[in-house]
Amino acid sequence: MSKEEIRVRFAPSPTGFLHIGSARIALFNFLFSRKKKGSFILRIEDTDKERSKTKYEEDIMRSLKWLSLSWDEGVIDEEGREKGNFGPYRQSKRGEIYKKYINHLLEKNLAYHCFCSKEDLEKQKEEQRKRKEPPQYKGRCFRLSERKKEKMIKEGKDFVIRLRLPENEVVEFEDAIRGKVSFNTKDIGGDFVIAKKDFSPLYNFACAIDDMQMRITHIIRGEDHISNTPKQILIKNALGAPACTYAHLPLTLGEDKSKLSKRHGAASLCEYKEKGYLPEALLNFITLLGWHPGGEKEIFSLEEIVNKFSLKDCQKSGAVFDIKKLDFINGQYIRKKDTDEIVRMCIPHLVKEGFLRPSFDEERYPPAYGGQIPKIGYYALKREKEMSYGEIYKIVSLYKERMKNLSQIGELADYFFKEDISYEEELLFWKEGKKKETIKNLEKVLEIFSNIKKWEKEEIEKEILEEANKEKDRGKMLWPLRVALSGKRASAGPFDIAATLGSETVKKRLKRAINVLKEG
RNA sequence: GGCCCCGUCGUCUAGCCUGGUCUAGGACGCCAGGUUUUCAUCCUGGUAACAGGGGUUCAAAUCCCCUCGGGGUCACCA
Numbered sequence: 001m002s003k004e005e006i007r008v009r010f011a012p013s014p015t016g017f018l019h020i021g022s023a024r025i026a027l028f029n030f031l032f033s034r035k036k037k038g039s040f041i042l043r044i045e046d047t048d049k050e051r052s053k054t055k056y057e058e059d060i061m062r063s064l065k066w067l068s069l070s071w072d073e074g075v076i077d078e079e080g081r082e083k084g085n086f087g088p089y090r091q092s093k094r095g096e097i098y099k100k101y102i103n104h105l106l107e108k109n110l111a112y113h114c115f116c117s118k119e120d121l122e123k124q125k126e127e128q129r130k131r132k133e134p135p136q137y138k139g140r141c142f143r144l145s146e147r148k149k150e151k152m153i154k155e156g157k158d159f160v161i162r163l164r165l166p167e168n169e170v171v172e173f174e175d176a177i178r179g180k181v182s183f184n185t186k187d188i189g190g191d192f193v194i195a196k197k198d199f200s201p202l203y204n205f206a207c208a209i210d211d212m213q214m215r216i217t218h219i220i221r222g223e224d225h226i227s228n229t230p231k232q233i234l235i236k237n238a239l240g241a242p243a244c245t246y247a248h249l250p251l252t253l254g255e256d257k258s259k260l261s262k263r264h265g266a267a268s269l270c271e272y273k274e275k276g277y278l279p280e281a282l283l284n285f286i287t288l289l290g291w292h293p294g295g296e297k298e299i300f301s302l303e304e305i306v307n308k309f310s311l312k313d314c315q316k317s318g319a320v321f322d323i324k325k326l327d328f329i330n331g332q333y334i335r336k337k338d339t340d341e342i343v344r345m346c347i348p349h350l351v352k353e354g355f356l357r358p359s360f361d362e363e364r365y366p367p368a369y370g371g372q373i374p375k376i377g378y379y380a381l382k383r384e385k386e387m388s389y390g391e392i393y394k395i396v397s398l399y400k401e402r403m404k405n406l407s408q409i410g411e412l413a414d415y416f417f418k419e420d421i422s423y424e425e426e427l428l429f430w431k432e433g434k435k436k437e438t439i440k441n442l443e444k445v446l447e448i449f450s451n452i453k454k455w456e457k458e459e460i461e462k463e464i465l466e467e468a469n470k471e472k473d474r475g476k477m478l479w480p481l482r483v484a485l486s487g488k489r490a491s492a493g494p495f496d497i498a499a500t501l502g503s504e505t506v507k508k509r510l511k512r513a514i515n516v517l518k519e520g
Numbered sequence: 521g522g523c524c525c526c527g528u529c530g531u532c533u534a535g536c537c538u539g540g541u542c543u544a545g546g547a548c549g550c551c552a553g554g555u556u557u558u559c560a561u562c563c564u565g566g567u568a569a570c571a572g573g574g575g576u577u578c579a580a581a582u583c584c585c586c587u588c589g590g591g592g593u594c595a596c597c598a
Contacts, residue, residue: 207598224592335561479557
């Protein structure tokens with residue numbers, strides 16, 4: 001490791017699924033490290049034993065991998081393996097390291113035991129509030145005599161460890177996005193707690209120690225950490241650690257402009273994955289949330305983004321997450337992507353919705369999302385027939401240009417996967433079309449279909465169009481045909497549907513539509 | 521409330537540092553028209569913003585100040 005090496009970290013706490021907002025923070029760290037040819041480290045901040053869960057840790061890693069944000073150091077897999085020379089990379093495994101530094105600070109008299117009870121502290125704060133002073137712990141226990149302190153520890157009295165702060169000092173740091181930011185020590189709550197009685201560290205302490213010990217050069221994180229920064233700097237200063245650069249990214253906001261959270265609907269990454277958003281599209285979209293390279297291009301590959309990336313081009317104000325734009329970008333990516341891949345990605349959605357059942361050995365080919373779907377047969381449950389990969393391919397390609405996300409395939413193309421379709425009788429009428437005329441036209445179409453030799457789109461189109469063009473308004477024939485086949489107000493084109501559906505089903509649906517009209 | 525951060529179309533943003541080229545550009549959305557049997561796509565056009573007020577200056581979205589507005593944060597959580 002050379003001295004100049006840029007080192008950044010993403011340090012989530014596994015207390016929930018990976019969120020769009022945190023994914024964005026991870027992304028910016030990743031981009032910066034790649035741009036600077038530095039290292040990207042994944043550290044798990046699991047000091048909160050109550051709320052940290054392995055399943056969340058797994059979700060975080062899986063989501064990052066899904067987005068192809070790979071990391072060079074840190075916790076690398078679900079089995080708990082790690083990679084890198086500055087581990088452990090889970091805070092829960094770093095107890096000894098923290099203890100060492102706490103003792104060091106205690107010895108140097110830069111930290112001290114505090115025996116004040118919660119009630120005591122509450123009282124102190126209350127008095128300060130009355131005097132209109134900023135509430136802060138001014139170091140009452142710092143002045144305790146050595147003898148008294150020893151005695152209280154021996155008696156087993158509860159205590160915490162506090163960091164001794166310089167009074168009325170300005171802490172200043174350089175923020176790559178905002179420039180100079182400064183705080184006065186009197187405004188940060190006084191001598192704050194760095195560890196509990198059992199020497200287990202609190203967030204700011206663990207974080208500062210880790211960043212120092214892991215030689216992080218650039219701390220890129222959300223704006224909500226801006227007020228933690230002076231505390232962490234104070235800790236590092238007490239330990240004589242070198243300063244590093246900070247970059248506080250603006251927050252990702254919900255529609256109400258508050259910090260994005262669960263209550264703003266689908267917030268976890270896996271939900272977007274399940275809805276059929278492409279990782280490249282999501283990545284492209286969240287990159288644009290608070291970053292812009294200038295120019296008018298908006299669709300970028302990860303590689304292009306890395307090349308153009310700069311913290312200077314980051315926005316200072318928060319960005320509202322707009323699903324409409326994500327949909328647009330996702331649609332662009334779906335259209336651009338290889339059809340085979342889109343088909344393979346759509347199949348799990350069709351399986352999930354009960355349209356298809358793999359007729360191969362599921363044990364051998366688990367149809368997991370994103371996994372490789374074999375190009376062999378499926379069983380269409382609602383049509384009670386086998387369906388080849390080729391058929392499914394045809395259907396999906398009809399919708400490739402129409403989908404905003406892959407999970408729409410089921411509701412959009414359901415009539416290909418169901419034997420019986422239903423619809424309102426009136427839907428069959430074109431404009432002010434009459435029932436009699438519609439029946440006549442459908443019967444005509446049925447007759448043409450019965451005489452078609454080659455059941456191919458071109459042939460069907462030629463024959464039908466020839467007849468339909470006899471009318472001034474060919475919709476009179478084409479609209480009822482399309483509705484009879486799809487049952488929908490909006491669908492793919494009638495010739496595509498007919499060709500894909502096959503002559504038997506087409507004729508059956510036409511006859512049924514005619515009957516519906518005659519009986520209705 | 522204290523402290524901190526921020527403020528260009530409804531949304532994401534370009535422009536701001538290094539005032540004039542800005543009657544403020546692009547994208548999403550929305551609206552209209554064209555293509556299409558329908559829907560979607562695609563094409564064309566339109567809609568809409570410098571938070572407000574003071575300075576500085578020949579000239580301010582751009583520099584300074586104030587006000588207002590929004591957000592973040594104030595734990596023995598992270």
